Amino acid sequence: xxxxxxxxxxxxxxxxxxxxxxxxxxxxxxxxxxxxxxxxxxxxxxxxxxxxxxxxxxxxxxxxxxxxxxxxxxxxxxxxxxxxxxxxxxxxxxxxxxxxxxxxxxxxxxxxxxxxxxxxxxxxxxxxxxxxxxxxxxxxxxxxxxxxxxxxxxxxxxxxxxxxxxxxxxxxxxxxxxxxxxxxxxxxxxxxxxxxxxxxxxxxxxxxxxxxxxxxxxxxxxxxxxxxxxxxxxxxxxxxxxxxxxxxxxxxxxxxxxxxxxxxxxxxxxxxxxxxxxx
DNA sequence: ATTTGCTGCAAATATGGAGA
DNA sequence: TCTCCATATTTGCAGCAAAT
Numbered sequence: 001x002x003x004x005x006x007x008x009x010x011x012x013x014x015x016x017x018x019x020x021x022x023x024x025x026x027x028x029x030x031x032x033x034x035x036x037x038x039x040x041x042x043x044x045x046x047x048x049x050x051x052x053x054x055x056x057x058x059x060x061x062x063x064x065x066x067x068x069x070x071x072x073x074x075x076x077x078x079x080x081x082x083x084x085x086x087x088x089x090x091x092x093x094x095x096x097x098x099x100x101x102x103x104x105x106x107x108x109x110x111x112x113x114x115x116x117x118x119x120x121x122x123x124x125x126x127x128x129x130x131x132x133x134x135x136x137x138x139x140x141x142x143x144x145x146x147x148x149x150x151x152x153x154x155x156x157x158x159x160x161x162x163x164x165x166x167x168x169x170x171x172x173x174x175x176x177x178x179x180x181x182x183x184x185x186x187x188x189x190x191x192x193x194x195x196x197x198x199x200x201x202x203x204x205x206x207x208x209x210x211x212x213x214x215x216x217x218x219x220x221x222x223x224x225x226x227x228x229x230x231x232x233x234x235x236x237x238x239x240x241x242x243x244x245x246x247x248x249x250x251x252x253x254x255x256x257x258x259x260x261x262x263x264x265x266x267x268x269x270x271x272x273x274x275x276x277x278x279x
Numbered sequence: 280a281t282t283t284g285c286t287g288c289a290a291a292t293a294t295g296g297a298g299a
Numbered sequence: 300t301c302t303c304c305a306t307a308t309t310t311g312c313a314g315c316a317a318a319t
Contacts, residue, residue, distance in 0.1 A: 034282075034283065034318095035281075035282050035283070035318070035319050036281080036282035036283025036284070036317080036318060036319080037282075037283050037284045037285085037316065037317040037318050038283085038284080038317075038318060039283085039284065039285095040284075040285080040317090041284085041285085059307090059308065059309085060308075060309070061307080061308060061309085062308095069285095069286085071285085071286070071287085072284090072285065072286085074309080074310080075284085075285070075286090078310080244293095246292080246293090246309075246310080
């Protein structure tokens with residue numbers, strides 16, 4: 001809806017000029033000066049291509065011809081996955097948005113949740129030696145702040161024991177941010193052991209938000225609702241509706257990408273519906 | 280000499296369709 | 300629905316380019 005000057009946007013998934021300015025400065029910070037051969041391709045184009053893929057869910061090979069070669073785009077995608085650039089981009093954007101909303105860059109409250117994602121239909125076909133044993137689909141954990149911004153993503157094979165998974169996610173959260181004092185979670189994370197572990201390890205309270213059968217509606221589970229909304233937003237990126245990625249880290253990148261896109265929209269005020277719900 | 284960017288090749292793996 | 304097979308896609312890697 002931005003009646004921005006000129007359509008520098010060929011596809012709806014392309015980033016606007018305003019958004020690009022923000023991303024560009026973050027990139028300069030995250031990937032500073034290097035020796036070696038200088039880049040000859042256009043960063044913005046590459047990013048647009050990656051966002052296109054993230055949104056539409058098309059295979060790499062099917063990237064439209066007016067983007068740089070899919071090979072090149074894929075090269076950067078893998079690189080940025082390996083060096084955590086996409087993750088850091090998401091973090092930087094989240095800090096910016098929170099500042100804009102007059103909050104501290106790092107939150108003190110967080111909400112955790114998970115979601116199962118289908119792998120391939122022929123999941124039974126034990127596809128051999130990949131160490132990650134990616135059979136039977138994957139599980140996505142996300143931790144968000146009270147505004148619904150994604151803090152941490154973790155993807156792993158779905159057959160992992162839940163308690164173990166929870167520890168790993170929370171450990172990751174504190175690796176990134178130390179400011180969190182309270183985490184809300186659903187029944188899947190219940191268990192005195194875990195709660196105690198979190199408190200001892202990180203001086204943080206893990207609160208289980210229980211479903212109350214008597215009451216319904218959004219009053220009941222206010223914190224949970226925030227994370228559900230984030231999942232719903234993320235689900236609009238088709239690349240996330242199934243797990244196409246071969247490696248879990250690649251899968252995480254796709255989530256960070258979708259999340260970064262949302263954060264950008266909000267930072268640039270491009271009409272985000274803050275209060276849905278009430279109806 | 281060393282670092283990073285980019286491309287082409289081919290092995291590894293996924294997808295889709297036929298046939299039972 | 301399941302298995303098998305042919306074809307398509309992804310990815311790791313080698314190798315050359317362009318910079319300090």
